[in-house]
Amino acid sequence: MIHNDSKLGRRIALLRKEKGYTQEKVGDLLKVTPQAISKWEQGNALPDTLLLPPLARLFGVSIDYLLTGESLAGKAGPYDGEYRKENFYWGIQPSELAGQIIDILQGDTANKRLLDIGSGEGRDAIYFAKCGLQVDALELSAPGVEKIKRYSRLSGYAVNVIHADMIGYDLAEEYDVIYSHGSLQFLPPAERRKHFDKYKQYTKTGGLNAHLIFVEKPFIKLAPDWERNEFFFSSGDLAGYYHDWEILRCGEEIIDCDSAGIPHRHAVNCILARKI
Structure with a gap:
């Protein structure tokens, strides 16, 4: 009450x-x-x-x-320090996965809504807006939120920035696309099924879900900027969550990364699936 x-x-x-x-x-x-x-x-x-x-x-x-008025007071995001800097920690070029979504939509973006979960500094959110989508950018980090707003002003493309924690965030309306890129490792393993079920529920029929997650591999060393509240996924997790959808793409690869200024590698799994 x-x-x-x-x-x-x-x-x-x-x-x-x-x-x-x-x-x-x-x-x-x-x-x-x-x-x-x-x-x-x-x-x-x-x-x-x-x-x-x-x-x-x-x-x-x-x-x-x-x-x-207090839920996020004092609650820091893992990249707050980097997001306060002038440069963009993740760069401003959109991800490959973001480009694949736009390719699938084939220009049919008018009046379509997209939720970007863990938007960071907004590189993909702004790209999606530039391509004509109505974008909600969900981000926990207060400096990240300000960075997205600044990037939005500089680019001239508007996004709706939501300052909230993805954990427990209540979706209220359906989306045409629900997207995340390297952020869902902050979901505790016990919470994942509930969140993926929610993402699927709030996707319109014919809509897309697309995610890039980090997968644990014994031959890949832990990244230097990996946080204590980050949790790896296992191979096959994403395919299991979307077994009842049309899977347009699902695969693993090893990528190079130099976040934190130290070259390292990640094992990642991407999925792009359509609700049928």
Whole structure:
């Protein structure tokens, strides 16, 4: 149950103004009246719990942050230090997997929505927006969020940045594409099945899921920037999660990497699958 707290109303008003939205605009997007928005902001009423996921997504925050204003306070992302630097840690060239998605769509991107999970500094999110997709870029790191926004302004391509942790993030609407590139290793193994089921559930029929994950191999040394809260996948995991979809691509390879300034290798598994 949501407690009647005037702080929630003030937070809704502040987030709305930060986005540059009027009460009428928010009401239109949520399919409620502007008077309802006004009552929330004045602390005279509360939004229905079913409206919390779309309201949080509209403002680019987590539901916890919407309710408390504190959920991400002090919660650092693993690359915060790198993302604060002027240069782009991951570069700005889109990934090969991102390009493959665009090739499959064959220019049919109008009114299609994509969720980029663990967007980092936004290299793929901006590329997808440039190709005509409506992009939600989900990122935990506060410096990463600011980097995506800056890159978006510089490039002239708009993305909706969501400052939230992928773990437990509630999807509210269906997407045409759900995508991740080297971020899902932060999902604890016990949480993975639930998250992949959610990604599949919130993908439109005919839509795509595409992921690049890190696979444990005994002959590959641990990367120098590997974090304690990162967990390898095993070969075959992705194919198992998408056994009931049309798998367009699924394969493993060894790639070279120089993140952290130290050359090393990764074993990765990519999948590109279509919901049938």
